């Protein structure tokens with residue numbers, strides 16, 4: 001297989017040629033599969049492949065969530081799915097959502113897992129253990145590394161909203177703002193970083209955008225979690241470049257649009273409606 005372009009170039013290309021900020025999240029839950037697939041060998045791969053083939057022209061990225069594969073002992077199907085996307089839809093970058101975080105030597109193994117085993121173009125990581133837990137991923141210079149910042153879940157506020165002191169000037173900011181500031185400066189020596197900010201918190205999306213400039217934001221939380229599309233897009237818009245800078249994820253609302261044998265067609269219709277709503281909200 002040909003070498004893949006830099007993740008940042010793949011994204012820029014997908015935003016412009018597909019004119020889409022939609023990311024379809026691949027969170028395959030066998031309990032919600034249609035009867036035509038349920039219980040069959042390789043069902044997870046078959047289900048995801050149909051969704052991918054039905055939506056690849058509508059998206060700027062796919063985001064498989066590793067837990068949905070690992071919990072079913074289906075890591076081999078995840079490998080085959082990413083290989084399928086690279087071969088059949090090479091214009092679409094793959095973000096492996098694994099949210100790992102560990103000391104450097106162990107993070108090195110997680111980086112091998114994401115980039116050498118699964119051949120993802122980018123990976124989500126947890127910043128709680130600091131820069132040396134992120135650094136091993138940055139050695140893969142063509143890959144993207146997307147750091148959790150202000151997550152979409154209610155419990156994210158438990159820690160991310162805590163006030164911390166700015167060491168240089170003693171001004172206070174919240175922990176997620178500190179993460180954004182580090183990701184936009186000291187941590188981002190190689191320009192590979194992006195941030196996760198939930199669509200359920202548009203005010204914080206705007207604050208993060210003001211800190212990080214053009215940095216790509218992965219924004220989950222529209223669809224099943226109820227995030228508002230117009231406020232999300234308005235808050236995350238890169239000044240002067242509408243339609244860029246955001247990878248806006250929806251998983252369940254698209255994957256399980258229908259549970260009959262035409263589930264992929266139904267998923268495509270919801271993906272079209274979501275992509276168009278994101279386009280319509282562009283400044």
Ligand SMILES: O=C(O)c1cc(=O)[nH]c(=O)n1[C@@H]1O[C@H](COP(=O)(O)O)[C@@H](O)[C@H]1O
Nearest residue numbers: 065097124151152220223224225250251252
């Ligand atoms: O990193 C993520 O992708 C993520 C971060 C976050 O703050 N919230 C969040 O929902 N996610 C993921 O985004 C997806 C959201 O799925 P839906 O709620 O079904 O659209 C899931 O795979 C979550 O694990």
